Amino acid sequence: MSRRAQGVAGAAVLALLVLLPLFLGSYAITLFIFIFFYAFLGQAWNVVGGYAGQLSAGHAAFVGVGAYTSAVLSMQVGLTPWVGMFVGGAVSAALGAVIGYLGFRFGLRGFYFVLLTVAFAEICRVVALNTDAVGGALGLYITFTGNPRQFQFQDNRAYYYVALAMMLLATGVAAWIERHRFGAYLAAIRDDEAASEALGVDAFKYKMLAMTISSFLTGLGGTFYAFYLFSLQPNAVFGIPLSVEIIIRPIVGGAGTLLGPILGSFILSPLAELSRAYLQGSGWSGAHLILYGVLLVAVVLFLPQGAYPYLARRLGWTDHAR
Amino acid sequence: MPADREPVLAVTGLSKRFGGLQAVRGVTFDLGPGEVLGLIGPNGAGKTTAFNLISGFLVPDAGDIRLDGHRLVGKKPHEVCRLGLGRTFQIVRPFPRMSVLDNVKIGALGRLPAIGAARERARAIVVEVGLETKMHAPAGGLTLAERKRLELARALATGPRLLLLDEVMAGLNPTETAAIVDLIRAINRSGVAILLIEHNMRAVMSLSHRIVALSFGEKIAEGPPAEVASHPKVVEAYLGEAYVHAPPA
Amino acid sequence: MPDATLVAQGLLNGVLFGGVYSLMAVGLTLIFGVMRVVNFAHGDMMVWGMYLAWLGATRLGVDPYASFLGCAALLFALGLVTQRALVGQILDAPHEMQILLMLGVALILENAALLAFGPDPVRVRSPWSAATLWLGPVFVDVARLVTFAVALALTLLLYLFLKRTDLGRSMRAAADNRYGALVIGTDVRRVYAVAFGIGAACVGAAGALVSPIVPFSPSGGLSASVASFNIVIIGGMGNLPGAFVGGLLVSLAESLGAVFLAPSLKELVSFSLLVVILLFRPAGLFGKSPS
Numbered sequence: 001m002s003r004r005a006q007g008v009a010g011a012a013v014l015a016l017l018v019l020l021p022l023f024l025g026s027y028a029i030t031l032f033i034f035i036f037f038y039a040f041l042g043q044a045w046n047v048v049g050g051y052a053g054q055l056s057a058g059h060a061a062f063v064g065v066g067a068y069t070s071a072v073l074s075m076q077v078g079l080t081p082w083v084g085m086f087v088g089g090a091v092s093a094a095l096g097a098v099i100g101y102l103g104f105r106f107g108l109r110g111f112y113f114v115l116l117t118v119a120f121a122e123i124c125r126v127v128a129l130n131t132d133a134v135g136g137a138l139g140l141y142i143t144f145t146g147n148p149r150q151f152q153f154q155d156n157r158a159y160y161y162v163a164l165a166m167m168l169l170a171t172g173v174a175a176w177i178e179r180h181r182f183g184a185y186l187a188a189i190r191d192d193e194a195a196s197e198a199l200g201v202d203a204f205k206y207k208m209l210a211m212t213i214s215s216f217l218t219g220l221g222g223t224f225y226a227f228y229l230f231s232l233q234p235n236a237v238f239g240i241p242l243s244v245e246i247i248i249r250p251i252v253g254g255a256g257t258l259l260g261p262i263l264g265s266f267i268l269s270p271l272a273e274l275s276r277a278y279l280q281g282s283g284w285s286g287a288h289l290i291l292y293g294v295l296l297v298a299v300v301l302f303l304p305q306g307a308y309p310y311l312a313r314r315l316g317w318t319d320h321a322r
Numbered sequence: 323m324p325a326d327r328e329p330v331l332a333v334t335g336l337s338k339r340f341g342g343l344q345a346v347r348g349v350t351f352d353l354g355p356g357e358v359l360g361l362i363g364p365n366g367a368g369k370t371t372a373f374n375l376i377s378g379f380l381v382p383d384a385g386d387i388r389l390d391g392h393r394l395v396g397k398k399p400h401e402v403c404r405l406g407l408g409r410t411f412q413i414v415r416p417f418p419r420m421s422v423l424d425n426v427k428i429g430a431l432g433r434l435p436a437i438g439a440a441r442e443r444a445r446a447i448v449v450e451v452g453l454e455t456k457m458h459a460p461a462g463g464l465t466l467a468e469r470k471r472l473e474l475a476r477a478l479a480t481g482p483r484l485l486l487l488d489e490v491m492a493g494l495n496p497t498e499t500a501a502i503v504d505l506i507r508a509i510n511r512s513g514v515a516i517l518l519i520e521h522n523m524r525a526v527m528s529l530s531h532r533i534v535a536l537s538f539g540e541k542i543a544e545g546p547p548a549e550v551a552s553h554p555k556v557v558e559a560y561l562g563e564a565y566v567h568a569p570p571a
Numbered sequence: 572m573p574d575a576t577l578v579a580q581g582l583l584n585g586v587l588f589g590g591v592y593s594l595m596a597v598g599l600t601l602i603f604g605v606m607r608v609v610n611f612a613h614g615d616m617m618v619w620g621m622y623l624a625w626l627g628a629t630r631l632g633v634d635p636y637a638s639f640l641g642c643a644a645l646l647f648a649l650g651l652v653t654q655r656a657l658v659g660q661i662l663d664a665p666h667e668m669q670i671l672l673m674l675g676v677a678l679i680l681e682n683a684a685l686l687a688f689g690p691d692p693v694r695v696r697s698p699w700s701a702a703t704l705w706l707g708p709v710f711v712d713v714a715r716l717v718t719f720a721v722a723l724a725l726t727l728l729l730y731l732f733l734k735r736t737d738l739g740r741s742m743r744a745a746a747d748n749r750y751g752a753l754v755i756g757t758d759v760r761r762v763y764a765v766a767f768g769i770g771a772a773c774v775g776a777a778g779a780l781v782s783p784i785v786p787f788s789p790s791g792g793l794s795a796s797v798a799s800f801n802i803v804i805i806g807g808m809g810n811l812p813g814a815f816v817g818g819l820l821v822s823l824a825e826s827l828g829a830v831f832l833a834p835s836l837k838e839l840v841s842f843s844l845l846v847v848i849l850l851f852r853p854a855g856l857f858g859k860s861p862s
């Protein structure tokens with residue numbers, strides 16, 4: 001498919017998504033909100049986990065930090081979450097920079113780096129559980145006012161558009177990275193870090209940049225989480241299940257590709273919904289995680305590059321102009 | 323070497339020890355602009371260690387390394403590259419998921435941050451090294467000889483003043499070797515100084531202006547190829563090697 | 572400041588529990604040592620060992636100290652199947668793929684346990700559970716003592732297996748050099764499968780042995796995994812004596828941590844310990860770093 005045809009197709013899909021709320025009922029809109037939101041988080045992860053190839057299984061830490069920051073600022077100081085969002089993002093970015101610095105300076109790769117990210121997420125979780133100032137084990141509850149200045153909306157459709165905008169923002173960032181030297185360097189680092197160093201690539205700097213950008217964006221998502229769900233529980237917002245939700249979409253859809261996280265979210269969110277409804281009787285709402293486990297195994301064994309590259313090959317979409 | 327020419331590379335008293343093993347001991351040599359210097363010695367002589375020290379992958383215990391007068395000791399590999407030193411690896415390391423063009427593009431991006439310009443320069447270099455037919459092929463699928471060319475092309479794309487070639491000819495048959503020798507000569511003629519580690523004596527003799535011989539981490543001889551080849555210490559280190567008497571190609 | 576008795580008790584409990592930790596870690600390090608695969612599902616396999624013992628006790632009336640061998644056998648089978656069907660397919664794949672695969676297995680195991688047994692903690696009652704011995708001011712849970720003894724015995728058996736038997740030697744050969752082992756005709760696939768099976772059996776036995784001592788639930792898988800990783804990284808990946816000693820050390824550290832800190836911060840200690848270990852000791856106390 002030529003560049004031009006790609007552009008036209010993209011614009012058409014975008015127009016469709018913008019017009020969709022006019023035709024959809026509340027349940028469907030909610031489903032789409034989750035699709036867009038998790039696509040956003042997945043795309044944010046994609047920057048460091050996909051393009052830079054540094055697998056992080058603790059990205060929930062950034063959601064949690066962003067969420068708690070803007071929630072607390074809103075509740076204690078009355079700061080509008082529209083600004084608090086960026087403060088939350090900044091704090092998340094700082095945490096990401098710390099984790100990245102420790103990991104990359106101390107040469108932690110692969111399995112060790114994954115462990116580091118998990119450890120930090122769990123530390124955040126336990127700290128939040130034990131800090132009464134942010135609600136401890138009970139968590140934080142945000143009063144619903146429906147006031148747009150407080151990042152709250154009466155109409156579900158407003159959340160739909162915010163989530164869609166966020167997904168597009170993250171995708172825009174990923175697209176920029178892909179098209180510039182930053183992306184090429186990340187791909188080189190991912191393939192062979194030492195060889196890239198010999199070619200003048202400051203691997204540490206670029207990995208840090210990727211990590212910081214990724215954690216910043218993820219932190220922004222934390223605010224959406226807080227002001228859409230109105231309740232922050234340490235186990236939910238810092239826990240492994242959320243980290244899994246974040247990474248499964250880009251991995252199934254295609255890590256390191258632009259449309260991978262989006263495709264993954266469109267595949268997985270409905271599937272998760274279905275399995276949740278199906279396994280309702282068990283009383284354990286996390287049962288869809290079994291499905292995720294099976295999917296992870298299946299993807300690794302049969303489609304290691306994810307759904308998008310496979311589809312692109314089958315449908316003959318190749319991209320020479322890179 | 324004429325006194326008025328500042329050496330491209332000046333190595334002084336380079337030393338490195340690994341636990342109980344003194345891999346490199348007090349090695350000193352110079353490389354003039356546009357010169358080809360061959361680095362020879364039996365396995366374990368410290369040649370690749372010297373390369374790793376010069377290119378920043380290892381930190382020396384003692385000694386000084388200067389590239390065009392710039393101090394290299396303590397600099398990271400990417401900084402060393404930015405200062406004008408390119409290197410290849412003994413076991414070639416292409417970026418397997420990328421095309422040949424994209425591989426070389428990574429090297430070019432060092433001096434040309436804009437992707438478009440970098441791609442064009444990369445394209446030209448791919449042609450220069452003779453890999454034009456494989457421009458968009460994934461690097462993982464190339465033959466060994468082609469990978470060696472790719473490795474060369476990538477390092478060349480960084481615009482180096484000095485190229486470190488680590489056993490580029492290992493594993494190549496005579497035809498492939500002759501072709502690479504020609505390529506290296508052409509690169510040298512374009513103004514790039516070359517320091518090469520090589521076991522293929524014929525190739526080293528024909529390419530090098532001068533040779534430095536190492537044994538057990540120390541320099542045992544230095545001078546024009548024919549002189550070094552017949553140096554008693556070198557013959558002793560290589561006892562049993564028939565190539566010492568190979569005529570210049 | 573807690574008194575000396577509490578500290579002494581903490582030390583003693585730490586050492587005794589160390590037997591279990593060592594057994595867990597030995598299983599993990601064996602798998603890594605032979606195949607260079609990190610078993611992210613390790614803790615969740617242990618949880619299944621615990622639940623199998625629980626099933627044995629509640630449905631069949633079998634004491635865990637009798638059923639642990641059965642649990643080990645079942646987990647051995649699980650490990651074998653996992654290796655043959657899954658891990659064996661991606662031995663040459665990039666590391667990220669391995670990590671994701673085992674993460675998937677961990678998710679499946681943990682949530683299957685949740686579906687089967689529910690999220691509430693359970694405990695196994697063993698006749699040994701209530702018995703205690705007094706050693707001056709400190710007391711010893713007989714259960715912990717037996718657990719320690721059995722874990723020690725199993726670790727020793729494993730060590731002998733690797734050093735003295737043909738299969739054990741093949742395993743060490745394959746660990747050192749896969750292609751070399753292939754060249755001399757070792758059935759590497761079989762060796763790998765057995766290694767994974769043994770690793771899983773170790774942790775299954777550990778789970779069964781621990782079931783009468785502490786309450787457990789499916790969500791305990793992660794902390795068990797983290798404890799195992801802590802130990803194995805300290806001791807050196809693939810280093811058996813290192814894993815053994817590391818098990819005792821980490822157990823001591825956690826036990827003393829529980830004495831000095833609030834119980835809710837116990838997890839904090841584990842994870843902080845993990846961060847510190849990752850940053851400062853990837854080569855382990857016994858040397859040898861994975862490349």
